[in-house]
Amino acid sequence: MPWREPQIVHGAGRLRELPNHLKAHNIDKVLLVTDTILEQTEHFQNIKKYLDEANIGYAIYNGTIPNPTIDNIKDATRIYKKNKCKGLVAFGGGSAIDCAKGVGIRIARPWTPISFMRGTLRVLRKIPYLVAIPTTAGTGSEATVAAVISNPQTHEKYPINDFVLIPRLAILDANITLDLPPHLTATTGMDALTHAIEAYIGYSNFNGSAEAAIIAGRLIIENIQNAYTNGHNIKARENLQKASYLAGFAFTRAYVGYVHAIAHSLGGMYHTPHGLANAVILPHVLKYYGEAAEKRLGFFAKAIGAVPAEIDNHEASTLFIAQIRELNRSMNIPEFLDVIQSEDIPTLAKSASKEANPLYPVPKILNAKELEELYRIVKGNH
Incomplete structure (x- = not known):
């Protein structure tokens, strides 16, 4: 199986290294995927500052909810396309990272409904460069092949598993988790x-x-x-x-x-x-x-x-x-x-x-x- 690990940046204060990694992959605009609460945090403001200083553009999707839905992914994908983004940066717990993975799936397979991807090895196409910045220490989504998606209409929640969903970069900055309740x-x-x-x-x-x-x-x-x-x-x-x-x-x-x-x-x-x-x-x-x-x-x-x-x-x-x-x-x-x-x-x-x-x-x-x-x-x- 084509297992790979994300590149790991581990250590307090290393969030500022994000722009260097984006530039190394020729990415000059990203979609930041988060939620309304995390958007207000000092760390998210720092991300915007670091990107601004490096002249890397960004758009923001802040509508992620716990157990991200098909509609979350649809809305975020619309923003990604409208702003001609070239990469994804997920800032949050498993929900934000899964939502960003869902956007990646929609970009890789624009004509296939997300519900058709449930199960294993249904994506099979490279998704945009994905950075996971977990704000909790638990989901492990920054290391996994899985995106877990909810469908409110059917009350279902299901995993989508594919090697292409493993993030390319994971930034594990413990400073981000210090204020976790x-x-x-x-x-x-x-x-x-x-x-x-x-x-x-x-x-x-x-x-x-x-x-x-x-x-x-x-x-x-x-x-x-x-x-x-x-x-x-x-x-x-x-x-x-x-x-x-x-x-x-x-x-x-x-x-x-x-x-x-x-x-x-x-x-x-x-x-x-x-x-x-x-x-x-x-x-x-x-x-x-x-x-x-x-x-x-x-x-x-x-x-x-x-x-x-x-x-x-x-x-x-x-x-x-x-x-x-x-x-x-x-x-x-x-x-x-x-x-x-x-x-x-x-x-x-x-x-x-x-x-x-x-x-x-x-x-x-x-x-x-x-x-x-x-x-x-x-x-x-x-």
Whole structure:
């Protein structure tokens, strides 16, 4: 497979290097993709200043919403074309980066509806030069082949996977994440932990993805509470950024599992933020897997230093799930998602099954009845 990694610029204060990389690729005008809140931040204003100083033109799309929609992509693409942009710069969390990837898809395949791209290897054409500047440490979208898109009309949320969607450049500047609110620090960090765990316990990991998942898991366990309680701990912020990237590297090669499939269905139906959904769902799914996942999960827990190395995998996995629950509680993440409506569960389960099977190499295939039971557990009705 034609895997590649984005060029990485990692370190506090390195956002100012953006113009040099654009010039190196002969890009003299870009579309900045963000949202209305991030547009007002000092860091976004700095991006505009750096581009102005380098005589690089830009247009702005600030309409990105959580779980970006087909309409977001359509509106942003219109601005890109109208201003004759030559590249894309995404400034935000996974939503802004996914929206920019969606614009890239529309530019590469202008005559194909975005919904026809769902699934794997449907784009297959080079998209414009894409820079990802993540403002959170969690989604890993700066490292992945995936763009996750929502369709409000059908209440669906689905991934588009293609190698061309891996950004060309990722700027990991920890200064950008210093003012991230504690709740977002917690949920995006748990999102990254979910990526690492699901990549590791599935059946498609290889040495490279397994090693990346373990390093990411260790960094998250060691730093997430420090970043949550002291947002200006620059070292903790840098470590979480590194973890997010490594977890993204791992899952874009080894895939995820039912945690993500369920989270995507809730994002499509109820607009539940993805990091929050993953954080809540994760311990429930891991427990539901039972013996099917405990060998790999136990080994992972020991490898990242979350549990004693001398205990067996059954005990290690049980203890690790309990630690995840406690970690959530310590950061005020709820145990259940009561937004789930009982009458929606069959539709949600069908959506999750369609996404996960047969693409995701999960430890255990769940049938419709089991998936519906799992939704009731996540709702708190079991």
